[in-house]
Amino acid sequence: MTNPLDLPFDADEMLAGLRPWIETESPTFDPVAVNRMMDLVQHELAALGAITERIPGRMGCGDSVRATMPHPKMGQGGILLLGHMDTVHPVGTLTKLPFKRDGNICYGPGLMDMKGGNYVYLDALRKLMAAGVETPLPVTVLFTPDEEIGTPSTRELIETEAKRHDYILVPEPARPDGGAVIGRYAIARFDLQTRGKPSHAGWQLAEGRSAIARMAKAVGQIEGMTTDDCTFSLGVFHAGQWVNCVSSVCDAEVLSMAKTQELLDEGVSRMMALNDDSGDVIMEVRRGVTRPVWEPDQPGTMAMLSLAQEIAGELGIEITGASAGGGSDGNFTGALGIPTLDSIGVRGKDLHTLNEHIFVDSLVERAKLAAALYCRLGA
Template sequence: MNPLNLPFDSDEMLAGLRPWVECESPTWDAAAVSRMMALAARDLTAIGATVETIPGTKGFGDSIRATFPHPDQGKPGILVSGHLDTVHPIGTLEKLPFRVQDGLAYGPGIMDMKGGNYVFLEAMRQILKTGLQTPLPVTFLFTPDEEVGTPATRGLIEDQARGQRAVLLPEPASPDGGAVIGRYAIARFDLLTQGRPSHAGWALKDGRSAIAAMARKILEVEAMTTDDCTFSVGVIHAGQWVNCVSSECRAEVLSMAKTQADLDNGVAAIEALQGEANGVDFIVTRGVTRPVWEPAPGTRQLYELARKICAEIGFELTAGSAGGGSDGNFTGAMGVPTLDSIGVRGKGLHTLNEHIQIDSLAERAKLAAALMMEIR
């Protein structure tokens, strides 16, 4: 049977996806993410998977690994890699409830990336229900910390990807519906200013404000942005009492670099800003980094297969390199053929307008099923 003829129904898929969207799972709430993992594990088990729960580390939630009956289980195959954490805090459902309107479905994490993960689950469900056998064994790996750079599960992902024939990531599709076959580097930095406290009203001149120093440094850092290497400060923590000159201020920076040389130059530039000035120390600590992923021949071949499948479905699948890192940075940089951003179509990810095109559920399920049936 042609996998494109499997009976995918977007409305039925949306009904199955809704509980996932309504199970809020912000990265920093390990218990909430683990509840989401348990829900996904239940649904995977129901379609015939053997599911292993991998306890969380470093304060993050659990991961789950699902395998399906196959005569070549344990041999190189296909890894479907996705994350079930979101950027939306508990309570977001009050502002962004699950709802359907004008062919769109709204909800926290529905686009990034619960919708895509559920699409692949449904694709495998229909394959198994019809009695088909994928040529290669398929493994699903869902992880809890992608939205903060994958500090706890990078090794798990790389270990699972090593030696596989292909890695598929159901991250949201590009704005034109296209896939991603390469990604720029994403680096994180922690900034710290250390000043001297004093009473802000009685002895202002005796203090050295860490907040004021950080404000000046933020302008310096963001002014280093170019088209090839960007710097953006997204988090600041400082102060507790308005009548105290703050002695400490912390900030977090996200940097995007298109090439390894751009990354190296950017790291050197931000680290060169360190030092003491006017009684305030400025310290830069490098955090997690997603490596540059440049498309290799195996990835291009995987894309060509996907492009032909999409032409049969009825649309053109474009592809290119992109910013906004994913766990594809890791597997692609390892040289494993990797196809990223083949999940649902939508807009507004990471905002209170996050939504998907409902009809893209069936469209992407056809693509997922065909890939799992045709990759060899």
């Protein structure tokens, strides 16, 4: 059998394949754009001989693509490659952050989070098939459109699919030290609205009750609740249309991260306690989507990490394992107790910014890791 570590991976070839993925911008809130990305990846999967399914989007989100890779046991449970194709970068970001290589660095919106990892793990399947290597377990691929907003429309799809499989691979970007994620903190989202009383800001200012002013006071209060183990961040703020009008409505969104379920429950209680209709301006707090705590050190996941570390040793690199903040769809599969190895994708820096980039040498490194995982899981 061909050693998967000897497969002919080539960084230049991989970057050429990645370029159209990155230049097909796919922000979550633009389902038409996301679906263009799904068109692209569905075509590539079909070209590999996979049986592909297009699962229609809902809740205003784009479609998902599920692909069953060729295998004597295709359709049965085995390994699930789980990734998202949506990004946080709006269409047009390419003008500020074009796909560009500079030595060992390559830039592009969504390249680190997480199109680079998705491509690498798909390329590993491509090379294995070209070499005639049959993996011990069949592989199913599921790419989704809404991870960046908490996976409101595809959580049930992910959990249902994951339950059919023995192992879950989530090629989110590697941790800063290049390590994998073997557990994740809980993430809770909240939708806030203040409602006041409008008035003309110049003629009858005293008659108005500003929803903006009330929400502004809440920002410091909410972010002031942050501790090392439970954080709160108000990241979206929408209000006002006319500067000469006292704003009567203000909307905001808050993200909370907690290291344990107990801390999450406490954080949720503190947020919900901000509901207040006693004054001239009403504060309403509604709970949004939540990612459950994925407890670390589960035996199946630790066995996957041990295998990845064995492979890494053969590659001359080190892969650590740790819990992490920043939710992913691995929260769902890990919380279900299904062996899950997360953040095994490319190495890079500055995801979610206009300096998002990957380290080019991580492409071949991670492709070899992926190929070996496919060949050794279930062997």
